[in-house]
Amino acid sequence: MRKPENLILIIGALLLLVIMPLMNAYGTAGSPLHVSDYTINLWGKYLSYALLAISVNLLWGYTGLLSLGQCLFFSLGGYALGMHLMLKIGKLGQFYKAGNNPLELPDFMVFMGKTELPGHWIPFHNFWFAALMVFVVPGMVAFLFGWLAFRSRIKGVYFSILTQALTYAASLLFFQNKFTFGGNNGLTDFKTLLGADLNAADVRRNLYIATVILLFTVLLLVKWLLGTKFGKVQKAIRDSENRVLFSGYATTTFKLFIFVLCAVIAGAAGALYVPQVGIINPSEMTPDKSLEAVVWVAVGGRGTLLGPVYGAIFVNALKSWATTAYPDYWLIILGGLFVLAVLFTPNGMAGLPQQIKDIIAWFKRRAANRHAEAAAATPA
């Protein structure tokens, strides 16, 4: 199993990191060798989702913690960067142009009748502070919640239900206008990132490349982590936490570390997602979105390195296609896919080749048995 995984990693990296951007930059429009800006942007979105899926898989597939709060961390990272982007709109905002926003507040604040920038927004003028917050905010929330939860030995479905409730509460909070994060509409209409125009094709391509680089870095990190002793303890916790605990390992610390790490990965994914999609709003952090991310992992294959990436790309591509081709039925298609994936492919897409091999082997065995029986029956 190991060798094809490495091969796929290398081929995937080549394809996504080198060939696709090259085809986008130098292919002439219309030729089969050209990748459109739209496609690059779409894949940028899929790959940030893939990062989110990896964080879910690291928790669920390898540590046995089904967190339904990963979307919250994803959105928190997105909001942190979104706040910076929002402040950088500055003179390009509608209200500034109309001349009634001399302080260059984000438009939604003027709309809400605010006259000055709330204190916690001020440091976000600085890009590096915002970039730091992309990791710190989700990390802190995960640390606090995880510390309380693991200390009380909350596990299994209770952990899922509690993280779901946390996400739900947070989305309700962000939906409120007075929470100063744009309420329903969230943060949108971004213009520039580090002085570069976010709508320009080359900026989008660079964002895409950044996403691919982060994706493969995280993949290699996970691969390395799983090979270490830490990774073994992690898998042991998944399989029997009590045994690990009684062998003298502080499982709480292990779980807390992995939970925070996953929150940080999800936050980074969110920060890459926001400038590419151009909007972040509370509907990104509803419990449904977290469940969707879990389903990507289930479809792709939990507990496998590349499964979550396959799942995120496949399900989202299917979704993009189904929402336009069968707008009335796409929920049924998706729902049906989840049910079938859970019932019939416990190892997901990544485990499919093995599953098919097993089935073929079973058929062969059965045929061989029949043959043997027939052979045994004939002489008599």
Add this chain to the structure above:
Amino acid sequence: MLRFLLLAVLCWAAPVLAQTMPDSEVRTKLSAAILAEDEAQEELIQTVGATGSPLAAEILGLWRQGSVYLDTTADGDKIPFIKKDGASLRIDTGAAFTPESPTEAETSSKLRKSIRTALDLMEVADPDPKTRASAIQKLGGTQNDEYLPVLKVRLEMETDKKVRKALEAAIATIDLTNEDDAVCIAAIQKLGTLKNLASMDTLKAMITSEEESDAAKAEAQKAVSILESYSRWVNAGGTLFSGISAGSVLLVVALGLAITFGLMGVINMAHGEIMAVGAYTTYFVQNIFGGGLSLSMFGQGLKIPGMNLTGSAYQSYFIWAIPASFLTAALVGIALERGVIRFLYKRPLESLLATWGISLILQQLFKLVVGPNNVSVSSPTYLSGSFIVSDVSLGYNRVFVICFAAAIVFCTWMLLTKTRLGLFIRAVMQNRQMAACMGVRTERVNMLTFGFGSGLAGLGGAFLSQLGNVGPNLGQDYIVDSFMTVVVGGVGNLIGTVCSAIGIGTAAQSLQAVTDPSMGKVLALGSIILFLLWRPGGLFPTRTRSLEG
């Protein structure tokens, strides 16, 4: 003169009011009053008012607006009439006729005032105590001392306790304007002892008013503080009641989950959609009892004929909808258990995902079958309205929710503890293998338990349809809350679920009363999460020696 007249009329009229006068007599009196002049007219108007007949009220009202006409016949007789739906109706007989030379019946301002008084009095003497009390309250609110004698006379003969209270309050409110300080102070004290919340604003205005004496101001201050503390109690009572009813809604919604999740350990994310099945069933039953409904199912038109019932037969639809929604939801639940969940008993986290897939499919099916928009289910008449206990308004539907929740908790408890099936359910949930060894058909018990839990969810849905609209996303709004309720109560513990539902409902309502509704919800959820982080077992944790318990 007018006051004396009023008194006289009222004293004479009151005993008569009990029996209603025949319309013909009222009509004779009315036309006599319209044709009479000056003082006699006033007197006659009051006698008409004293009849208390709705017909008299209607025509007096028209007269006041100037919509009564006079027709002078060829022989010089005058016939009063009104115009209704384009026809002219004689007031004295009620018959339609063709007027020869119609003119408007003249009304002077004095006359209009006199009619007005008569109309007010008619309301004060209304046979229905509720109308009477609200009319009295209205008169008191005007602070017009012309009404004082009427109210006082009424007070002497009033027997209904609530109306008496309203009368006393009205008289006191009018007395507030009295120039005599002693009367005024007495009135203020009276309002304080009566705990009349309606007069709070007037009293507050008096404290700052410059016209009042210091003694009166001090008394008003005292009365206001009494009223304020009383109003706090009333608000607390109101919050408690709405909290208990919100808790009962939560209980009805979460009870099914307490069975499927609490007892069976299945994470059914489609629980909310099964509730929606119950709610839609209620909608269908209502429409079948009414005019039927046409669906565009998968783009195919489908017409379900209705029984076109009216009156109490139609109103009884809800009685039928309750078992119907239980059965439909139970059937959907059984199908779900047989089709998906039974393969996943050993993988609870995966049952979460599969049932979430089911919930997406069901949501889309609702959209395809009934339509993406919310539909509304009209409450039967016996569930709308409210009654008031010491200024706290109790809605019938809320009271019904509470009783209903109590009833189904009782039934569930009976089923689980007093029946053979209940015994099997408990046995299978405690130790599946052992139960199977003892000859319990565990597969069948699983199916029935899940069906029962789903049926309870359907009942919850039938109930939610009475409190709000029914839409494809109905279940989504309740799913997190119901899971929280079950976990807070302590999984597998019915009493715990009851306590936590009532507790969460009351806490959420109080928080919402302190802040705004959406913020209250966030705070409530936040405190639940913190509580569970501190006490993961909930209110009544299951004690077990098992390590993985």
